[in-house]
Amino acid sequence: MSEHRITALKHRLSALDWRVALMIVVALLGTGVLTLLVVNQRDAAAQHQAALARQSQSYEVMVLSQSFAASMARAEATLGRYVVAGERAVGRDFVAEWQRAGGQLSLLERRVRDNSAQAERATRLRSAYDARGLELAEIARNTDRGRNVAAYAYYNEARRSPHLAALSRETGAIFDAERLLLNERAADARLTAAGAADETRNLVLFGALLAAGAIALGWLNVRAIRDRAAAAAEAEAQRARSEELQAAVAAATAGLQAEARERAAAEEKLRQVQKMEAVGQLTGGIAHDFNNMLAVVLGGIELAKRNLPNGADAALRHIDNAAEGANRAAALTRQLLGFARSEALAPEAIEPTELIEGMSVLLDRTLGDGIRVETRSEGTQWKVWADRVQLENALLNLAVNARDAMDGRGTIVISSGHVALDGDDAADCAPGDYVRIAVSDTGTGMTREVMDRVFEPFFTTKPVGKGTGLGLSQIFGFVRQSGGEVQIESTVGEGTTVTMLLPCHAATAGTAPVIERIGPREGPHRALDILVVEDDPRVLTATLAALEELGHRPVACSDPLTAPRIVAGLRTLDLVMTDVLMPGQTGPEMVAALEPQLRSVAILYVTGYAGEGDEDRFAGRPVLRKPFTLAGLEQALADAIAFQALADAAAD
Template identity: 40%
Template sequence: MNNETVNPTASTGHEQRFELLVASITDYAIYMLDPEGHVSSWNAGAQRFKGYEPQDIIGSHFSRFYTDEDRAAGLPQLALRAARDEGRFEGEGWRVRKDGTRFWASVVIDPIRAPDGTLVGFAKITRDTTERMTAQEALRESEQRFRLLVQGVTDYALYMLSPQGLITNWNAGAQRIKGFSEDEVVGSHFSRFFTEEDRAAGLPELALQTARSTGRHESEGWRVRRDGSRFFAHAVLDAIRDEQGTLIGFAKITRDISEQRKAAESLEQTRNALFQAQKMEAIGQLTGGIAHDFNNLLAVLSSGIDILHAQQPGSTANRVLDSMRRAVERGALLTQQLLSFARQQPLAAATHQLNTLVGAFEPVLRRAGGPQVSFLFDLAPRLASVSVDEARFEATLLNLVVNARDAMPDGGTLALETRNVELAASQIGALPAGRYVCVTVRDTGTGMAPEVVARAFEPFFTTKPVGKGTGLGLSQVYGFIAQSGGDVVIETALGKGTSISLYLPAVEDAGPADAGLPPLRSERVLIAEDDKLVMAVACELFETMGYEVLTAPDGVAALRILERDSDIDVLFTDLMMPNGMTGLELARAARARHPGMKIIIASGYPQAALQHEEPGSAEFSFVGKPYRLADLARHLRATS
């Protein structure tokens, strides 16, 4: 049997001390509620928070501390029910002081039960957390404003990376610039935006390493969009660390500067073109002056040789004089070349269709290229006319073909192209805006280094061995084209061949063609051919030379066209055609109706055999099959 007895006095003292402890707490409102929620005790903290004296509040229902809207929603009753049924209620919300002001409260309600489990009331602890809530709300609003700011920026890609370089967020600017939606990129590595060559070189890892060690990495380079296209980017990568200095990620800012880079490159090209033009102008003036003086000296020498030759007829000294004359003639040719570069050589300019000149000169160009060079001619149809010196233009083409051949010692492909182009102001050198004809000679040879290109048009500059070239070829080309109002552009790279493009101003067709050449105005040709494939080729050839083309499938249809249309300049017909009328019969009928019309008959038979079979056929011009552009051009020039 336990003889211990409980000292009622000690128990009472312990309860008094606990009551004093609770009553003296001022940071928490600690008070009791009866089972129905009426306040039954009130401590100093409750008085400080809520403004009520004990006598003002004890016996009142605790719901008076709630806002009107919370009371209307039944929150006080829900809190008591949760505490009673679940053993505890915890929550936060606005509460009302005696003076009507509000504060943000953190609330805990615990049920108090007797030893037999009977509910005798509730213990309620409330703390004023307004400052903490206000700070959190301010932080939330600040973060929200920052998110809105970042998302509102569309000129920059702004996003975050993890310490490993994984994308953690994505703004609207990033989506606009790079084309990816947020769902497509978050969680992936930012290296996906780099080009394959930059990834292979380890540039993404280098950027992270630099930003990690120095705090920042700034760079420019090509980046890749979602559709595979590239843009030139300026990128900044900043390391982000917490208060302890631990790296928590990176901030990435990227801007598309493709347009700025393009503008800067255009400005640099314009400056280079201006410098090149000024340099060539200065060299031209110097060269022209020297050539004029040299010509005067040669004139004196030439006259002296003539006098000596006349005074000593039959003399053995004449052999020496002949050698001197040949040297003077070579010197005179050299001065003509120099004057050509200096643009001081008069030009016999006339309006020409360059496809026609190229076609007529094609055999010479092929012979100059040699057997190891494969020629490709790509002549644009309906090419505009230009004003050029025909002989000098042919010499220019020959110069370029010979240079291309020499750049392909083991053979290769040489392409000659013509195109109509529309240029903006200063797009090519200092040429004004307008319509131009571009003639390009393209080879698959050794190419040129940049330092060679920079001097390519200078007189006497050559990379060929001694005795293999004078260095005047390209200088003559440049001088002639510049004097004709155009410009020359070289595109080349070592081991990748060279393209030299001649730009000449297009001119309006002015009257009939000169010297019997194919049309400078838009003349009309009627082609009679029953083979559709042959017809298509013939149409293409004549359109290339600038003709307006009419077609007929046989002689009968062609004759009907000639009967109703008298404004046809050329008849080009196949010899053998269906439906009872041969090409020769069509030619005779056309000649009877239009005596001035040019008529060309195409045939696979040798002309001698044809004349034997068809007496009188010699009055027409015959072209053998298969025919080329040069063949047609030659027959058109010769046909009256």
């Protein structure tokens, strides 16, 4: 072999060496890019979950602070009624409300203990709560012992207590601070997600450049080693490595596309929620109109029934049937308003066994013939203080989820009983007595990964179009707002048990004092001069007829803007009965404008559509829901007169 050929061969081998080295570097860089992609996605997911957990905690602290403020307000109002009426049943309700507020405060303290500033505010709130409790206890003791004059004096003095102002100030401070913290956490979550997306995009672009470079180098290697079999084999190996790198980049790209599809699905679910909110608003408006029509129907039925001649049994049966249908329609309307969240909650003492038995027909019709429902009760008489409609909806949602987990065939067991939580057993609940309501199925069960996410909003294992992922999250929110906890036990292939723990109603506890129940308060015995403000002419006519039937002297007003002129022309006026939502001016706005003319005049609001937030506008005055019966109207008039008498006494 000539020297020239030997030199040329050395040059080709040198060129081959640096190309091989460069390919190795590219492969290492590609491996690094893939590793960074995996680590970036994992860190982004962990940071996102942590951000969501912190936001959820902030939401819970805000809900607890508002719930505590509402319970305190109800306790104060109940004590005022107790001082005036002297009814021991009302006193028992005051004890229940005050204890409920204490439980909510304990849960709030747990939630903010990892935040030193919020924990300090919660400590001040606890001090104000304890001090305020001593003040109100003194009022209650004087009322229990019949010392009405002393009770009135203490009550008036307690209204100016600095502890009351401290309660309001610290509750608002906790809420405002947590709202600011929530905004910061939401901004952090958005920044974390945006940063992860930018890093992923840059890494993908860099990986694509590496892949392009690897392909180019492979092509050059093929040209350089065509005359050598060994070099050709090396080029083939290099090409194989290059293809592996491309496959890895393609896999990373597929992962990003899958994430984009998940994001699109989440946006679709959000649009579904917005659609549900729109349906809720439409439902609330329709229910409002139905309430007005039902007020006319039920009022006319009652008046017709009162004016039937003796012996008209056939007509009476027809009227009773019509009244039953109208009452069912009114119940349906209340459910529609509850769905639209336009009906104020009505918590009551509920015995779980009675509630479950009352839902048996509804469950059978909803779940189908393939599902057998068994109910088990420990025979306890413990009760829970909650909104009946929300509790029924929670049970129905759990039963439907259980049916779906069993593919329409199997056994669902609904059990209830009492459990006492103390110390570590209390978990996220305040120690005490709880009502346990559990729904068990024999379905497919859940994995640990699913159980960890089951309460997340929009999370669902059902196929697209079969569920919104909101059922369990709504149940979780309802139980937490009620001061309880939801527990889940599940085994894959065996079934799932979801348990709701709700605080026992304090009035039913064995340690509660025994107080004799006093009969219902009677309506006003004298004829009242009443101004009726109602924009619907049919409802106005029906209301006037009902008041005349009860022996009162009503005066009609179809436009709230003309009310000042009518009031100025009346010689006497005992009560103003006004609708809430009217064109031109709402009922509360009209009353506020007429306040100088309404000294010692009672106010009764009448509405078929009022959200929870509207309660503040009513200033604690009685509210009569449409449709109403004559008995309900008479009781509402009595409540309004009694409320005004209490206000006048407090002013004096």
